[in-house]
Amino acid sequence: MATMAAQITGSADRVPLRLKLQRVERRRKLKAFLLVLPLLLFILTTFVLPIGRMIFNAVHEDTLLRLMPRTMSELRGWDGKDLPDEGVYAALAADLKQSWADKTAAEIGKRMNYELPGTRSKVTSSARKVSTLSTDTYKDALIEIDPLWARHEVWSLLKRGSSAYTAYYLLRSVDLQYGPDSQIVASPPENAIFRHIFLLTLGISISVTFATLVLGFPVAYLLASLPAKYSNLLMIMVVLPFWTSVLVRTTAWVVLLQQHGLVNEALMALHILSQPAELIFNRVGTIVAMTHIQLPFTLLPIYSVMKTISPTYVRAARSLGAGPFYAFWKIYFPQTLPGMAAGCLLTFILCLGYYITPALVGGPQDQMVSYFVAHYTNEELNWGMASALGAILLTATLILYYVFNKLVGTDRMKLG
Amino acid sequence: MSKALRITGAWSVMALVAGALPLAQPVLASDQLTITSFGGAGQMATRKGQIEPFAKKTGIKITEDEYGGEVSKIRAMVESKSVSWDLVVADATAASQMCAEGIIERIDWNKLGLDRAKFVGADQQDCGVPENLYATVLAYDKDTLPTGPTTIADLFDLRRFPGKRGLYKRPFGNIEWALIADGVPIKDVYKVLRTPAGIERAFNKLDTIKKNVVWWETGAQAPQLLADRQVVMTSAWNGRIYDAVKNSGKHFQIMWHAQELGLNVWVMPKGGQHLDTAYKFLTFAVSPAQQAEPTRYMAYGPANKEANAHVDPAILPDLPSAPDHMAGALLVDTSFWAENGDELRQRFTAWLVK
Numbered sequence: 001m002a003t004m005a006a007q008i009t010g011s012a013d014r015v016p017l018r019l020k021l022q023r024v025e026r027r028r029k030l031k032a033f034l035l036v037l038p039l040l041l042f043i044l045t046t047f048v049l050p051i052g053r054m055i056f057n058a059v060h061e062d063t064l065l066r067l068m069p070r071t072m073s074e075l076r077g078w079d080g081k082d083l084p085d086e087g088v089y090a091a092l093a094a095d096l097k098q099s100w101a102d103k104t105a106a107e108i109g110k111r112m113n114y115e116l117p118g119t120r121s122k123v124t125s126s127a128r129k130v131s132t133l134s135t136d137t138y139k140d141a142l143i144e145i146d147p148l149w150a151r152h153e154v155w156s157l158l159k160r161g162s163s164a165y166t167a168y169y170l171l172r173s174v175d176l177q178y179g180p181d182s183q184i185v186a187s188p189p190e191n192a193i194f195r196h197i198f199l200l201t202l203g204i205s206i207s208v209t210f211a212t213l214v215l216g217f218p219v220a221y222l223l224a225s226l227p228a229k230y231s232n233l234l235m236i237m238v239v240l241p242f243w244t245s246v247l248v249r250t251t252a253w254v255v256l257l258q259q260h261g262l263v264n265e266a267l268m269a270l271h272i273l274s275q276p277a278e279l280i281f282n283r284v285g286t287i288v289a290m291t292h293i294q295l296p297f298t299l300l301p302i303y304s305v306m307k308t309i310s311p312t313y314v315r316a317a318r319s320l321g322a323g324p325f326y327a328f329w330k331i332y333f334p335q336t337l338p339g340m341a342a343g344c345l346l347t348f349i350l351c352l353g354y355y356i357t358p359a360l361v362g363g364p365q366d367q368m369v370s371y372f373v374a375h376y377t378n379e380e381l382n383w384g385m386a387s388a389l390g391a392i393l394l395t396a397t398l399i400l401y402y403v404f405n406k407l408v409g410t411d412r413m414k415l416g
Numbered sequence: 417m418s419k420a421l422r423i424t425g426a427w428s429v430m431a432l433v434a435g436a437l438p439l440a441q442p443v444l445a446s447d448q449l450t451i452t453s454f455g456g457a458g459q460m461a462t463r464k465g466q467i468e469p470f471a472k473k474t475g476i477k478i479t480e481d482e483y484g485g486e487v488s489k490i491r492a493m494v495e496s497k498s499v500s501w502d503l504v505v506a507d508a509t510a511a512s513q514m515c516a517e518g519i520i521e522r523i524d525w526n527k528l529g530l531d532r533a534k535f536v537g538a539d540q541q542d543c544g545v546p547e548n549l550y551a552t553v554l555a556y557d558k559d560t561l562p563t564g565p566t567t568i569a570d571l572f573d574l575r576r577f578p579g580k581r582g583l584y585k586r587p588f589g590n591i592e593w594a595l596i597a598d599g600v601p602i603k604d605v606y607k608v609l610r611t612p613a614g615i616e617r618a619f620n621k622l623d624t625i626k627k628n629v630v631w632w633e634t635g636a637q638a639p640q641l642l643a644d645r646q647v648v649m650t651s652a653w654n655g656r657i658y659d660a661v662k663n664s665g666k667h668f669q670i671m672w673h674a675q676e677l678g679l680n681v682w683v684m685p686k687g688g689q690h691l692d693t694a695y696k697f698l699t700f701a702v703s704p705a706q707q708a709e710p711t712r713y714m715a716y717g718p719a720n721k722e723a724n725a726h727v728d729p730a731i732l733p734d735l736p737s738a739p740d741h742m743a744g745a746l747l748v749d750t751s752f753w754a755e756n757g758d759e760l761r762q763r764f765t766a767w768l769v770k
Contacts, residue, residue, distance in 0.1 A: 106516035113758055121755045124516075139478070193766045260645045281630050364585075364631060364768035372765075378488045380761065 030106070034306050055394070058388035063111040064161030067104050068095040072162040075155075080181070084155055089138040092149070093130050096123075100131040112381070115157050115168060115178060122148045153180035169388035174198075194372075194389070198396070201368040204286065204358075205351035209298070209344050210289040216299035216343070219337075224306035242296050249356045253289040254280060285361040290354060297350060298343035305339025341408045345401070352397055369393045445542040449693050453505040455482035456636055457659040457714055459460035462505070465709030466701040474702070476693060484634060487514055489684070490685050494519040497574035499687040502694045505547060508537060509588070509753045515543035521684040521691070528699050533745055535702075536719045537679045545680030545698055546719030548710070549735035551675040551745075552589045555657045556649040557642050558667040565649060569597040572625055582641040582650025585631035587764035589651065589676050592746055594621035596674050606749045615760070619767060631664065631768070642668060658734055672741040678748050679719060698737035711735065 067071050070091035078084045099105040110124035126146045135141045142149045160166065160182060171177055171184060175192040179185040186192065219238065223231050241249060256262050257279040264276040279285055309332065317327040355370035369389055376386035426551045435731040451467060453459040459482065471478050473592055481501060488512050493499045506514070514520045520543045528545070532538045536547040554571055556564040561577070564570075568575055571593065583590055593607050596620045600608050607613035608692060630647050632638050638652035639660040654675070660666045682702070684694050684763055702708055709728035717737035724737070736745070753760075 103516075103518045106518075110517075110758070117759045120758065124532075191764055191766050193769045196769065258644055258646050329471070365770075375765065378486045380758070381488050381491060 003135070004342055007192035007387070013065070033368075034265040038289050047152070051394075054383075054387045055391045057383050058391045059165050059167065059388075061111075061161075061166045061168070062164040063107060064158065065164050067108050068158070068161070071095045075159050075162050080156065080158060080159060083139075083150065083152065086137070086139050089142050089149070092197055093133065093138045093142060096127040096130040097133075099229050100127040111161075112154075113159060116153060119148060119154070137216060148197055151237045151288050156180060156182045166384075170392070172385060173388040173392050197367075197372060198392070199370055201352060201393075204283075204354075204368060205348050207287055208290045208294055208351050209348045210285065212347050213340065213344055215291065217340070218303060220299050220306055220339075222302050222307075238296055238299060241292070246293055247356060247360075249293055250289055250360050255287065257285050257288070272350055273290040280361055281363045283362070283366050284365045286358050288349060289361045293357065294347045294351065298347045299341040301346065302339040304337060305336055305342075305370070341404075345404055349397055349401070352393065423492040427430060432560060447475075447693065447747065448457050448483060449501045449502045449528040449690055450479045450500055450696075452483055452501045454485060454635065456549070456656070457663070458505075458635075458655055460718065461712070461714035461716075464713055465711075466706055468698050469706065469709070470697055474696070476533060477699075485510060486642065489518050490514060491517065494655065494686050497687055498606040499689070501685055502690045503697060504683050504685060505680050506544065506683050508546075508681050509748070509750045509757070511541060511544040511681045511683050512750050512754045513757075514683065515541075519686055520544075521561055521686055521688075524695075528702075530699065535752075536721065537681075538719075541679075541681055544683050545577070547680045547682055548606040548679060548704065548719055549578075549679050549718045549736055551672075551741075552584070552651055553654050553657070553675045554649055554671040554673075554679065555642060555652045555668050555737075556671065557645070558669050560623035560645055561648055564669055565671050566673065567597075568593050568671075569650065570671075572597045572621065574625065574628060579648035580628050580630050580646060581625060581770045582630050582632050582638055582652075583632050584638075584646040584651050585768075587760045588621060588757075589738070589748070591615070591760070591764075592748075593651075593674060594618040596746070597621060602674065602744065602746050605746060606752050609752065609756075611758070612696045615763075619763070639666070639738055642666070645718055654734075654736055655716050656713045664716070673744040674746055675736055676746050676748055677736055679750075681719075714752050 006029035023169060071088065071413060074088045074091040075084065076087060077211065105127035106120075106128075107122045108144035112123055115296045126142070126148065129145045131141070133145075148154055156178070160168075160178065168178065173189045173194050175195050176184050177187050181275055199343065218233075223234055223238070226234065254261075258264070259276050259278075259280075260374060261280075264273070267273040279288075297402065313331050313335070314327050316330045318324070322330065352368075353370055354368055358366050358368055359374075361373055370393075373389050375394075376382045376389065421631070451462075453462055459480070463480065467478050467480070470476070483504075483627055485507060487506075490501070490504065491514070492507075493501065511520070515522070522543050523541075523545055536549060537546050554565060554568065558564065565577060571581060584672075589607065590675050595605050595608055595614065595618050598617060602613075609618065630650075632650070633639060635656050637684065638650045640658050641647045641650050642652075643660070643664075643666060648673075654670055657668050657670050661668050682698055686689065688694065702720055704718075704720055704722035705726050707720045707723040710716070711727050711731055715731060715734040715736075717735040718727065723726060733740070735741075
């Protein structure tokens, strides 16, 4: 027993110290990794994977490939100049027949209708007629059934469908689309809304961030400079709304701001207004409600930074002859910048994704990108568009974050 | 340690396998149903008039759920093969769309044991059993507007009726009203709408009141907007207004001119576990006597023509199908909306933003 122990220690002694240390270090790292593993798995399965899957939807589109396999494989040899030849039409007829039997013609029609409005019913009626067709010259027969099949743009569209990936949804999301020869052109003005929507989302987010900063900064200063007995009470008032649901707070604004709501009635009773002001279902309501909800997010990081600023600096500046404003502006204010940067970034990024508040207190002209994501998911059932809009918003957010990081530096930010 | 791990591993594999086996279902699974409708007073009427009597008669346990009429929910259920709704009340237009997409069951009328011809609108529905007729109407509050609108043109008359109007945030119904208000005879509305110029005309007419519209998205919002005096008049589903008058004591008035008749139908999402029980329920619920029952609570007309004989005469004047109201009624053309719905919704969405 004793000799064995001696042997073991003996053999262990031969391992250099460096390796031993490395081994210990590795074990320590592994332990640390095991501790974060549950969170990592949670984030991967509930966040990264679903989002990745949704973004994949933005470029993956195999409806035509899946439902019209024969046409798609025949079209690979088509040069895209004149109308395709008889072989392709025969394949089309076979696919349409199949789709009529499988009841998938509506799905094909829906897909084609995205890019060529008005084709949906033509595709289904063609499929119905083809199902009873018996001929050897499919090209003429199909064109006679519906002139749709003699349109060059229809074939360009089908040719694009022979790939399982499409840029159509991403293009639509920035007001572009495919032209008759698969070239990229601008969307018609009656559908081109998305650039405007993205700019609007940006504009509303900047306005709200600015409003929360202007309103939050003095309150944070007051909180940081008051004695604890008062500042605790004030703090509760700031944090209290935090514990109420966003939906409740938003609905409360409806009660306050509506045509005959508290604010309007009060202003009219005081004879400040002669008729109710329009405070809700427009931009005013949206910005007021969003500012209210976001205020603590901007305020709290500023407050926590202000708490750490020692009053001796300002006192020193004053004793050296600086006026009260000069001392504040030159000495105190620059030290709050990390908190302001953190608070504003937090609010700005949260604002980019707002949905329920603009939907409830905004008008149709105040709806942000998220509203359209929901609209395409729930009402249009066009998940490709929803994914593309979401992907672009996510990318834009990441780019803005990157730019912000370059300008301000996240390492200089303090969240609290 | 490793043994414990192996045992846990074995258990989890077994649990996975058991979960994948259809055998894991309870044996009595067929004796229950999940029925989904739009909530509110309408679902209450269905519950009291059809669901509870059925449960009492057969002992089958029925669970209820609510939704907002979104096709996406049903589609997601069917596609992920986790259909928990056996029967759903849907709008006829949505039902046509789901039928074309193949996500709801085709109705076997022989299995139902009922005569399809006796149901309003059944000939256009392969996948739905018509339940009731509802109307989209213009409503106002007599307390704020003693002399209210009399024709749909008054909705667009900002001089005689200044103030905000509530409208449903869909093109559906609004563009028809715009044309009627612009002078198109009710019977020609869809003929005009099938031309690009007709659509243009409808949107131009809507432009005239665009700044004065508050858009609502769920049925309960319309009477709420009226009650809050946020709007002077609003489009609404007649049942919601009837309910506000009957149960909340409001002095709301329905203007029946150009009422738009829509149809609610029963549909069965594909892949439901209790298809036979669902058929059993339908046979019971849409039989003449039973389909008349919900009218005791809600002013929607039964779709089974034979059910009218069982309706309490006192409520007849409040139903969309009352002869007085039918004179200026517009039947919503589901085939028009199935063909052009996508483009019109897209255009309407873009129109709203600008």
